[in-house]
Amino acid sequence: MRSSSFWTNTKRVFRSGFLSFWRNGFVTLSSILMMTLTLFVLGLVVFTGIILNETLQSLQDKADISIYFTTDAPVDQIMSLQQQINTLPEVATTTYTSATDELAAFEERHQNDQLTLQALSELGSNPLGAVLTIKAKDISEYGAIAQYLQQQEALGGTNSSSSSIIDKVNYFDTAHQEAITTLQNVTDSAEKLGLVIIVILALVTIAISFNTVRLAIYTSRDEISVMQLVGAPRSYIRAPFLVEAMLYGLVSGIVTLILYYPLTYWLGQATENFFGGINVFSYYISHFGLFFLLIIGAGVLLGAVASYLATRRYLKL
């Protein structure tokens, strides 16, 4: 009696897995449907997370502190204040806009408002001062930066000169300050809520997948006992089920990826308008490799783990 090699066994395992995948039509179909649903939900979780994250990011980007300087503030003093602010660890960037640029921007904003433009030209000189816009690294750090600026102002400016060059810091407008605090709270709770939802959805989808594969293998429990009776080793019985379940995951993953194409295309413009900035379709296309690995990987892994656990249940000596 010649003994079969490792490769022969591997070939047999794959052949057997593919065959039962193909022949158990109804079980295969229902398993794929359930698993596709699972992976689809998983994809939704990922998309929701991305949209939430990007939206928060863009909202956070809108928060800043503007320092309005007096019209006669010397540029070198403004520059030295900017340098000082730049050394603060909380500060990400500072942007300087000169008085002339401010005026140009103002004129452009009001180009259809003849009355305002006329009043401006009658003034004869530029009523606007230079502006320094500060962006913090994190939204929670605006308070600290504002406090620092307040101290600077109390000390009478950036150097020993008697009058302050700062006209106004807009963080201290109550409305602006409240907007930043509210945004910060929303960001925090959205992140927490998002995490909870993701964990719950992930657990539910994993449970669904496990049950689907377990039911598929449950229908084969008699076969497993027959295989044991003819003396098949446990690994040899288990492997084709593993192959079959991983095929469910693979096919479901591919179906899910295909389904997401028209769905994101359809929703792309809407998400771009509504959430500001992110278009799910272009995100999906540009990150397709990542989605492919994630969805297919999740499907195959879920199939493998579920089938391992399910076969273990029916493999008795």
Next chain:
Amino acid sequence: MIYYDKVTKIYKGEAALEDVSFSVEPGEFLSIVGHSGAGKTTLMKMLLAEERPTSGSVFFQSENIHEMPPRQLFAVRRKIGTVFQDFRLLPDKTAYENIAFAMEAAGRSEEEIASDVPHVLELVDLGDKMRHFPHQLSGGEQQRVAIARAIVNQPDVIVADEPTGNLDPVNTFEVVQILKKINDLGTTVMLTTHNKGVIDSLKKRVITMDRGKVIRDDKEGKYVL
């Protein structure tokens, strides 16, 4: 070859087997008869290690079946061919594949499978139904596939638990003839049955069981209950 040593099996306080001892010699054809619940099937399951005795031991070729590591047990199972009342074929595999699976499990090569499977199917007169699935075969044909599967690895023993229970008289006769032929070629056969006609026509050793005990053991026995 096979030795049951004071085997007792208790299910929920009731004894399915009580202090059963007997041995089976190589090449023997042993029939075990008894009413339903007499313990015949439990006896067979002990040999396949599907059940563990509450006390006592079962030996196969001088080795205690219930103390073997899994690897050795798989090897022993390949030396025992099994045939059941409900056939127990793999429903998603054709007749050919069902038999090939038993050979694959035993680690046989593709060439051996390709030559032995058609041969053994010819032996049970199913050469023309190789590609049929179990549901496309009659009860008698399914049982013949099961017998072909049981003998294809040239086992030392064939265990047949009520193999004719679901069959009509013609198929019953054919199945018993096949088992007799296998025994004539030197394989030990252990058969349990309710069928008086089968036992009386065999004229071989008969063990009679009642309520978990061996009550008769006759060298050339008849169905007496």
